[in-house]
Each structure stands twice: as C-alpha cells, then as structure tokens.
Amino acid sequence: MNYSKSDLEIEKKLVEFAKSDPESFGKLYELNYDQIFAYVLKRTADIQVAQDITAETFFKALKTIHNFKWQNVPFSAWLYRIAINEINLLHRKGHYKPISLDGLKDQGFDPISVDNMEEELISAQQSLERHAQFLQVQKELERIPAKYRDVITLRFFTGKQISEIAQILGKPEGTVKSLLHRGLEKLKKVMSAEQINATFSQRQHYE
Amino acid sequence: MRNDFDNKELTNFLNNIELPDVQTPLHKMKLKRALLNSEYLNRKTSLNSLKIFLLNSSLFVRQHAAYSLAAITLFLTVAALSLMPFTSPAFAHIVLEVNPAMMLTIDSRDNVIAFESLDQSASDIFSEMDFRRKSTERAIEEIVNRLHELTILDQNNSVVLLIYPADTTKIDDVTQTLNNAESTVSRRLNELKAKAQVKSFALKAEVFAAADQAGLMPSQYARLLEHGMTSENLTKLFNQRDELEEDRKYFAGHFDEIAEQITKVLEKNVPEDEAVLVVREALATRRGTGEIRKAVQRLDTLIDDDYTPRTAIAQVRREMRSRRNLKDIDGTDAEGKADNESTQDVEGANQDDADQDDGYSPNEKPDSQEDEHKPSDEKNRRNLRDRQNERRLQHNQRQEQEQRNDIQEQLDEEPEQQDSENDKQSLSDEGLEHYNDRQNLRNDRQERRDEQQQRRNERRERRYNRQQQKEETLAQPDASLPLSDTESSNSVETDAEIDYEE
Numbered sequence: 075m076n077y078s079k080s081d082l083e084i085e086k087k088l089v090e091f092a093k094s095d096p097e098s099f100g101k102l103y104e105l106n107y108d109q110i111f112a113y114v115l116k117r118t119a120d121i122q123v124a125q126d127i128t129a130e131t132f133f134k135a136l137k138t139i140h141n142f143k144w145q146n147v148p149f150s151a152w153l154y155r156i157a158i159n160e161i162n163l164l165h166r167k168g169h170y171k172p173i174s175l176d177g178l179k180d181q182g183f184d185p186i187s188v189d190n191m192e193e194e195l196i197s198a199q200q201s202l203e204r205h206a207q208f209l210q211v212q213k214e215l216e217r218i219p220a221k222y223r224d225v226i227t228l229r230f231f232t233g234k235q236i237s238e239i240a241q242i243l244g245k246p247e248g249t250v251k252s253l254l255h256r257g258l259e260k261l262k263k264v265m266s267a268e269q270i271n272a273t274f275s276q277r278q279h280y281e
Numbered sequence: 282m283r284n285d286f287d288n289k290e291l292t293n294f295l296n297n298i299e300l301p302d303v304q305t306p307l308h309k310m311k312l313k314r315a316l317l318n319s320e321y322l323n324r325k326t327s328l329n330s331l332k333i334f335l336l337n338s339s340l341f342v343r344q345h346a347a348y349s350l351a352a353i354t355l356f357l358t359v360a361a362l363s364l365m366p367f368t369s370p371a372f373a374h375i376v377l378e379v380n381p382a383m384m385l386t387i388d389s390r391d392n393v394i395a396f397e398s399l400d401q402s403a404s405d406i407f408s409e410m411d412f413r414r415k416s417t418e419r420a421i422e423e424i425v426n427r428l429h430e431l432t433i434l435d436q437n438n439s440v441v442l443l444i445y446p447a448d449t450t451k452i453d454d455v456t457q458t459l460n461n462a463e464s465t466v467s468r469r470l471n472e473l474k475a476k477a478q479v480k481s482f483a484l485k486a487e488v489f490a491a492a493d494q495a496g497l498m499p500s501q502y503a504r505l506l507e508h509g510m511t512s513e514n515l516t517k518l519f520n521q522r523d524e525l526e527e528d529r530k531y532f533a534g535h536f537d538e539i540a541e542q543i544t545k546v547l548e549k550n551v552p553e554d555e556a557v558l559v560v561r562e563a564l565a566t567r568r569g570t571g572e573i574r575k576a577v578q579r580l581d582t583l584i585d586d587d588y589t590p591r592t593a594i595a596q597v598r599r600e601m602r603s604r605r606n607l608k609d610i611d612g613t614d615a616e617g618k619a620d621n622e623s624t625q626d627v628e629g630a631n632q633d634d635a636d637q638d639d640g641y642s643p644n645e646k647p648d649s650q651e652d653e654h655k656p657s658d659e660k661n662r663r664n665l666r667d668r669q670n671e672r673r674l675q676h677n678q679r680q681e682q683e684q685r686n687d688i689q690e691q692l693d694e695e696p697e698q699q700d701s702e703n704d705k706q707s708l709s710d711e712g713l714e715h716y717n718d719r720q721n722l723r724n725d726r727q728e729r730r731d732e733q734q735q736r737r738n739e740r741r742e743r744r745y746n747r748q749q750q751k752e753e754t755l756a757q758p759d760a761s762l763p764l765s766d767t768e769s770s771n772s773v774e775t776d777a778e779i780d781y782e783e
Contacts, residue, residue, distance in 0.1 A: 096317045103316065107309050115303060125305060129312050136316050198303045205301045230295035258288045 222257030496533035
C-alpha cells in the first residue's frame with residue numbers, strides 16, 4: 075500500500091488523537107489489523123499463533139502509543155516492527171505466550187472466546203491448509219536466518235515494495251535489496267532438488 | 282531434475298505462489314473491543330492502572346512463582362537492612378541559647394536529625410515538639426516562634442547561636458550553615474519585632490566538649506569568643522576546672538566573673554596564654570574569684586607603673602604564688618598534719634612548679650633562682666604532690682559543706698578565734714598578708730642585688746687575674762702558643778660576660 079502525503083497527514087493526526095482518544099486508536103486498528111494479521115500468519119503459518127501475536131502487537135502499540143514519535147513513516151511500519159519482534163520471540167522460545175493479553179484475560183475480558191472462535195478458527199485453518207505450496211515454502215523459510223525471512227516474507231507474501239520494507243525494518247533500501255538477494259540464495263540452497271522438482275511440477279500442474 | 286534454478290525463477294515462483302487469504306473477523310472485532318475497553322479502564326482511574334499492574338504482577342508470580350518470591354523477599358530484606366543503619370550522618374550541631382538552651386543535630390542536607398534540650402526549661406518547653414526530618418530553617422523558625430509566644434525573647438537581649446562540626450566535618454564547612462542559621466534567626470526576630478540580639482560563633486568540637494565538661498553554657502564564654510580567644514587557650518581555660526579539681530557547679534557559677542576578668546586582662550595586651558595562667562594561679566589559691574579580681578587590679582597598677590604586660594603578669598603571678606605558699610602553711614598548721622619539713626617541701630615544690638611556667642625567658646630569669654628551692658629528690662616531690670592533692674580534696678569538701686562561702690570569710694574568722702596564738706596563724710589576716718608580700722618582694726630584690734654585686738666582684742677579680750697573666754706571658758716570649766690559646770679562650774669568655782651584663 076503506497077501512502078500519499080495527504081494519507082500520511084491524516085494518519086499523523088489520527089495517531090496524535092489516538093494518544094489520548096481510544097476511539098482514534100480503534101480507527102488505526104481497523105486500518106491495520108488485516109495486514110498485520112496476514113503478515114504474521116504468513117510468517118508463522120499457524121492461525122492461533124497469528125491471532126495471539128496480532129493481539130499482542132496491537133496491545134503493545136496501545137500501551138506505548140504515547141511514546142510514539144511520528145517520523146513521516148506509515149503507522150503500519152511501527153506495527154510491523156512490533157509484530158516482527160514478537161515473531162522473533164516466538165522463534166527464540168519455541169512457543170508463544172501473549173503475556174500482555176493474559177493480563178486482560180485475568181481482568182475479566184475475553185477477547186478470544188474459545189466457544190465463539192472455534193468455528194472461525196477451524197475454518198481459517200482449513201483455508202490455510204489448502205495452500206500446500208505456500209506451506210511448503212514457508213517451512214523451508216524457517217531454515218534460513220530470520221533477517222532474510224522477514225525480507226522475503228514482506229516482499230513476496232505481503233507484496234511490499236523495497237522502500238516500504240526499508241521503512242518497516244528501519245534500514246536503507248540498498249541493505250534491504252542485499253538482504254533480499256542473499257535471502258533468496260539461502261532459500262535456494264536449503265531447498266532440496268526433490269522439493270524444487272516437486273515445486274515446479276506442482277506449478278506446472280496448476281498452470 | 283533442474284539445476285538451473287536461478288534467482289529470477291525463484292523470484293517468479295515466489296511471486297506466483299497462491300497465498301492464503303484468511304480472515305478472522307470475529308477475532309478482529311473482539312480484540313478491538315477488549316483493547317478499547319482496557320484502554321478506557323486504564324485512563325479512567327489510576328486504580329485501574331494499579332489493577333492491571335497487580336494483575337501483571339500476579340501473572341509474573343504465576344509463571345515464576347518460586348524465583349520471584351525468593352527474589353522479592355531477598356530484595357525487600359536487603360533494602361530494609363541497607364536502609365535501616367544508614368540514616369543520614371550528622372554534619373554539625375547547632376546550639377541555640379536564649380535562656381532555655383537546646384541543640385539541633387543536622388545532616389549535610391540541612392535537615393534536623395536530632396533535638397536535645399540542654400536544660401530543664403528547654404525540656405519543658407519543647408517536650409511536645411518534634412523537629413526531626415524538618416529543615417534547619419524550619420526548625421529554627423519554630424523554636425523562635427515558640428520562644429516568642431512565651432515572651433522569652435523579650436526578656437532576654439541576646440540569642441547565642443553556636444555551631445560545632447560533627448566528627449567527620451571540618452569547622453570551615455559549617456560556617457555557611459551558621460550564616461544561614463543566623464540569618465534565619467535574625468529574620469524571624471525581625472518579623473516578630475523582638476528586640477533580642479543574635480550572637481553567632483563557630484567552635485571546634487573539642488572546645489565545645491571541654492566547655493560542656495566544665496558545665497559551661499555558650500552564653501558564659503561568648504564574651505571570650507567575641508574577644509577572639511583561640512580554641513587552644515579556651516580549651517586550656519575550660520580544663521582548669523578538671524585540673525584544679527574544682528566543683529563543676531562552683532566553676533560554672535563563677536565563670537561569668539572569670540570571663541569578665543580575663544577579658545580585662547586581655548585588654549591590657551597580655552598574651553592569652555598568660556591570662557589563662559593567671560586564672561589558674563588565682564584559682565589555685567582557693568580564695569575564690571576574688572583572687573582573680575585582685576590580680577587584675579594589681580596588674581592594672583603595675584602596668585600603670587610602666588611595667589610591660591609580660592613582666593607585670595609575671596610579677597602578679599609571683600605574688601599570687603607567694604600568697605598561695607602562705608596559705609599552704611596556714612592549712613598545714615590548722616590541720617596539724619604536717620611538720621616544718623613538709624612545709625619546706627611545699628614551698629620548694631611550688632617554686633619548682635612556678636619556675637616551669639612563670640613566664641620568664643631564660644635570659645630574664647635571675648641566676649639566684651636556678652639552684653634555689655630545688656626538691657631534694659623525686660620521692661620527696663611525689664610525696665609532696667600527694668599531700669597537696671589530698672589537701673586540695675579536703676579543701677573542696679570543706680567548701681561544699683560551708684555552702685561554698687568565700688575562703689576569705691573563713692580566714693577572717695580564724696584570727697578572732699586564735700587571736701592569742703602565734704604569728705604564723707595571724708599571717709592569714711589580709712593586711713598582714715599584703716605586708717608579707719611586700720616584704721617578700723623586698724627580700725627577693727635585695728637577694729638578687731646582693732648576688733649581682735657578688736658576681737660583679739668575681740668578674741672583676743677574674744679580669745684582674747687575666748691581666749696579670751697576660752703581663753707575665755708577655756714577659757716570656759718562648760711560650761707563645763699556649764699563650765695564644767689561653768688568650769683566645771679568655772677573650773671569648775669576656776665577650777660572653779659582657780653580653781650577659783648588657
């Protein structure tokens with residue numbers, strides 16, 4: 075999504091309001107939830123983990139938005155960065171526990187009721203499982219370093235431009251390009267010949 | 282199998298992967314509601330923030346119960362232990378004396394850490410007030426206010442403010458604190474339109490300790506501080522009570538008089554240490570502060586008679602010592618505990634003591650005093666001192682029994698009772714005493730003159746002999762070498778003698 079100057083101005087005002095007005099934060103949430111959830115899902119390939127990480131991302135954003143300084147970068151870039159950190163946390167620990175949200179649950183709120191969510195979760199999981207090719211590539215991506223995974227996922231699975239990835243990661247575009255190139259090299263190396271053939275035969279089958 | 286799988290193809294492949302488009306609207310909606318509700322609660326009251334904090338804490342405890350409990354307990358224990366003994370260390374002590382006197386102990390941040398009443402009235406007035414943890418300025422203001430309420434400040438015309446450093450502080454560091462305290466008192470007095478005058482002093486801790494040991498309050502020695510008396514001499518003066526074994530209350534009760542007389546002595550340009558020695562000599566006569574007054578009057582007279590301050594003070598001290606000797610004789614006879622021999626020892630010892638501190642420089646000291654009155658041996662001297670101490674102790678006891686009346690009154694009564702007795706006992710009469718003093722002085726001078734005359738005669742005789750020897754030597758030219766030796770040595774001796782005579 076490319077932001078025009080006016081879009082950025084509007085978002086900037088929205089962020090300023092959100093620092094003191096929960097409703098404004100709600101608008102930011104509506105604008106960004108889908109893309110953050112989609113990104114996290116493509117990085118984790120797990121509906122439930124993706125929901126937890128997305129919830130944790132927005133909760134942390136809400137808690138620390140008063141410290142947020144506008145730097146002419148879309149608000150979503152900041153959300154992506156929080157999400158990336160949460161995903162890295164998941165990879166470091168091997169499991170994910172949304173700590174902040176647990177507090178909310180104990181407080182009496184139930185943002186994700188198992189009873190109500192079960193059907194949606196099953197449906198989403200089934201939808202995900204239908205994309206075997208994606209799941210296979212995503213599995214291979216887990217074998218390369220995280221810095222390459224982030225760049226490849228953002229570039230190919232969420233359709234971000236190099237400039238947007240640079241804003242999200244807070245790195246120069248040249249660095250992002252370099253990371254992307256090396257990441258593809260790494261991915262190519264980890265993918266076995268059978269996997270490549272299978273991938274291509276699968277591709278030819280789809281074609 | 283394909284081996285030419287390059288980056289471009291991989292890129293194309295990745296671009297063409299069919300991506301899942303999973304939507305979870307229910308999750309989105311519920312999460313939003315939860316977030317906004319939580320945000321609303323967070324900002325509504327601080328109590329809710331506390332709740333969330335506590336809930337987070339409880340979660341933490343749940344996850345790491347054992348570790349967190351141990352860590353928290355350890356932290357609290359260490360914090361409690363480390364905080365308890367390290368209360369702020371004392372920086373200085375401020376004594377504020379009006380008529381009640383009190384002391385504030387303050388820390389380096391100018392906060393009061395202790396309050397102490399230095400007399401009963403202060404204890405009564407300030408028993409219900411707590412100055413701890415208040416700033417020094419605030420505490421002083423409250424003290425002044427309280428004193429003003431009780432109209433104490435109107436009755437007194439001076440507030441003595443004294444500061445002395447704590448153990449780890451230097452006196453230079455507390456002067457600023459003293460200035461601040463003084464300005465606070467002055468300002469508050471001004472606001473209350475009280476007429477009291479503020480006098481402020483900074484003292485070394487050891488001087489204050491010596492004064493306290495002697496039972497003295499700052500206002501009693503403020504006069505000396507105003508005169509700029511050094512800490513060393515002040516300490517010496519305060520220590521007189523202990524050295525002379527004076528009663529604490531008696532010494533403190535008469536110190537105003539002592540301070541006044543010392544000030545007069547100092548105004549005569551007498552060195553401070555000499556003034557302190559005069560007080561010591563006067564107190565040692567056991568005749569009360571009247572002896573100091575007499576000494577000061579005598580000093581005035583001598584200085585008027587063109588004596589230098591130094592020689593005048595030496596003369597006054599010599600006179601006091603002679604009076605003290607006479608008093609020793611009186612005391613010995615009255616008690617019947619000592620014979621003539623011991624009396625001679627007393628005189629000898631007193632003279633010996635006096636020689637050590639009589640203010641004479643070696644050149645000034647008459648030759649006749651050098652070998653005179655020397656104690657026969659160490660044992661006699663020790664015995665003598667023991668007897669003197671015993672007598673002093675008895676004297677103090679007598680003073681306490683007789684309500685510390687002036688000794689002069691006692692001496693006045695004794696001649697009436699023993700009028701028919703011998704001359705020695707009648708020496709205690711004051712008129713005769715002065716006569717004896719003068720007589721002693723005359724005798725001393727005469728003795729000195731005789732000795733000087735005798736020495737002159739001896740020198741003349743030696744000179745005559747040398748002249749004779751020279752003439753004989755000149756008549757014998759072969760003995761030149763021994764002659765020159767003798768001549769040179771004689772010439773040196775002659776020069777020395779001439780210097781001495783000059």
